[in-house]
Amino acid sequence: MKHKLPNFCLCLLLPGLAVAQLPNAPISQVLVYPGGATVQRTATVATGARELVVRCLPARFEADSLQVQADAGIQIGEISIQTLDRVRAPECNSSPLDQRIRELEDQRAALQAENEAQDLALGFLKNYGGNESAGKPTAPIASTVDALRRSGQDALQRKHQLSRRLQDIDEKLTPLQAERDRLIQANPQLRSVRINLAATRTGELRLSYRLNQAGWSPIYRAHLDTQTQQLRLERLAQVAQTSGEDWNGVALRLSTSTPRGQSGLPSPYPWTLDILPPISAREVQVTGSRMAAPAMAAAAPAPAFKSDAGAFEAIALPNFDISAQQGEYSAEFEVPGRVSVNSDGQRVSFALGSEKMAAQVFARVQPQQDRQAYLLAELSRPSGSWPVGALQLFRDGAFIGNSQLQLGSEEKLELFFGRDELLRVAVEPPLKDGAERGFIGSRNEQNIRRAYVIENLHRQPVLLQLIEPSPVAQHEDIKVQTQFSPQPSQLRWKQLPGVIAWQLPLAAGQSQRFTAEYLISAPKDARVSGLR
Numbered sequence: 001m002k003h004k005l006p007n008f009c010l011c012l013l014l015p016g017l018a019v020a021q022l023p024n025a026p027i028s029q030v031l032v033y034p035g036g037a038t039v040q041r042t043a044t045v046a047t048g049a050r051e052l053v054v055r056c057l058p059a060r061f062e063a064d065s066l067q068v069q070a071d072a073g074i075q076i077g078e079i080s081i082q083t084l085d086r087v088r089a090p091e092c093n094s095s096p097l098d099q100r101i102r103e104l105e106d107q108r109a110a111l112q113a114e115n116e117a118q119d120l121a122l123g124f125l126k127n128y129g130g131n132e133s134a135g136k137p138t139a140p141i142a143s144t145v146d147a148l149r150r151s152g153q154d155a156l157q158r159k160h161q162l163s164r165r166l167q168d169i170d171e172k173l174t175p176l177q178a179e180r181d182r183l184i185q186a187n188p189q190l191r192s193v194r195i196n197l198a199a200t201r202t203g204e205l206r207l208s209y210r211l212n213q214a215g216w217s218p219i220y221r222a223h224l225d226t227q228t229q230q231l232r233l234e235r236l237a238q239v240a241q242t243s244g245e246d247w248n249g250v251a252l253r254l255s256t257s258t259p260r261g262q263s264g265l266p267s268p269y270p271w272t273l274d275i276l277p278p279i280s281a282r283e284v285q286v287t288g289s290r291m292a293a294p295a296m297a298a299a300a301p302a303p304a305f306k307s308d309a310g311a312f313e314a315i316a317l318p319n320f321d322i323s324a325q326q327g328e329y330s331a332e333f334e335v336p337g338r339v340s341v342n343s344d345g346q347r348v349s350f351a352l353g354s355e356k357m358a359a360q361v362f363a364r365v366q367p368q369q370d371r372q373a374y375l376l377a378e379l380s381r382p383s384g385s386w387p388v389g390a391l392q393l394f395r396d397g398a399f400i401g402n403s404q405l406q407l408g409s410e411e412k413l414e415l416f417f418g419r420d421e422l423l424r425v426a427v428e429p430p431l432k433d434g435a436e437r438g439f440i441g442s443r444n445e446q447n448i449r450r451a452y453v454i455e456n457l458h459r460q461p462v463l464l465q466l467i468e469p470s471p472v473a474q475h476e477d478i479k480v481q482t483q484f485s486p487q488p489s490q491l492r493w494k495q496l497p498g499v500i501a502w503q504l505p506l507a508a509g510q511s512q513r514f515t516a517e518y519l520i521s522a523p524k525d526a527r528v529s530g531l532r
Contacts (some may be wrong), residue, residue, distance in 0.1 A: 027359050038065075040207070062209065066079065082191065094343075111165050211243045218236070231356070232357075252335040363462050379415075447517070478528060
């Protein structure tokens with residue numbers, strides 16, 4: 001007696017009948033880092049499926065980074081990866097461009113056939129005209145010649161039109177064929193991922209992996225309005241990738257973290273002190289101090305620490321935001337809508353919003369370095385993550401130049417916006433005189449006086465800041481006395497020893513003179529460095 005197996009038993013005995021074989025689970029979203037990306041693909045798994053095969057994946061992704069997650073009701077079993085040469089995967093040779101290329105090739109073939117038909121017609125007209133002129137026609141010669149002329153003219157004009165249309169099709173077809181060839185050449189090897197699973201209900205399965213052939217960098221644009229003293233800081237991102245697969249219509253997110261950056265500090269090494277054995281006279285004559293250097297290096301292995309730090313600095317890469325999610329240690333920014341980034345290495349820019357900030361605008365002069373005034377905007381340090389990136393500067397709508405945005409550890413953000421040509425800076429020649437002082441001329445004194453005149457040629461007042469470095473004694477036997485006019489606003493500008501700053505408003509057409517006088521005293525026989 002024969003027994004009929006129920007359907008669910010048949011599925012258990014023949015799991016191969018419940019296989020979801022997809023040529024490619026589409027890319028749903030991409031998370032891009034400064035030096036890499038995580039690609040996520042999404043596939044729908046039907047109820048009762050026992051296996052999912054995702055084919056035609058690029059072979060460039062890191063195999064050990066592969067992760068698989070699924071909705072509730074889908075259990076994940078064994079995961080295997082197979083790498084094949086492209087010639088062994090003919091099902092992966094199709095391209096999204098194939099249909100458009102075939103349409104253009106069909107149009108070109110039709111036009112080429114019509115063009116060859118016109119050649120046949122022209123050849124017949126030439127032969128017919130030659131026979132008519134050689135024989136004795138029964139019809140009037142004038143009417144025959146006129147008919148041949150009109151037919152030939154129509155054929156030649158049609159050939160010209162066909163030639164133009166063929167040229168237009170070639171201009172569309174050539175780049176598409178080149179792009180298809182590029183996609184094929186970029187992936188000489190492909191991978192397939194086979195996932196054993198048990199799906200008790202229909203759901204989604206998400207497969208993700210990391211790529212090193214991708215990254216992004218920030219671009220900033222600073223727009224300064226000198227009348228309202230407002231600064232608008234735009235954020236943009238430039239994304240590029242050569243992973244071997246195009247990202248078409250994906251949700252793109254940008255992250256500030258660098259997964260391959262240095263994740264920790266090296267172990268500290270002890271600072272040890274010891275007394276070296278006495279050096280014999282012979283060792284001094286032969287080797288000099290060369291004996292001591294290896295011993296110190298062995299006691300404190302600083303080179304290893306330095307090499308690690310250098311590697312960390314070399315990895316330093318950029319970051320930023322639009323739909324910003326600022327975490328405690330990193331930030332992620334979501335590019336609005338669905339975007340596409342081809343795998344050709346070309347940079348694609350995305351606008352990530354802007355931020356308006358109040359700025360204090362003034363002109364800075366540093367006469368000892370440059371006899372020009374420069375417009376400067378000072379603003380509070382913006383909150384959030386602002387990685388180092390290229391900066392384009394605009395002043396009152398005009399492009400000024402390029403710079404770099406680098407916040408560092410400063411409390412304030414300072415951005416220069418080019419020269420202020422209407423602020424005249426005059427530097428008077430320094431006055432110097434010297435004398436001997438003290439008991440029987442035991443000390444030398446030098447008096448140095450500097451003077452600057454700043455004139456405002458604007459039709460409105462400006463806020464002026466003048467920076468002057470004054471001498472700082474590094475030895476107790478060197479004495480420095482200073483006298484300034486007018487009195488500086490800061491005697492230790494930005495906590496820099498000896499650097500003073502005047503900051504005051506300068507009315508339209510007004511001039512202001514600044515003087516700095518220094519009396520430097522040192523022992524008579526001392527050689528003092530740094531005197532100017």
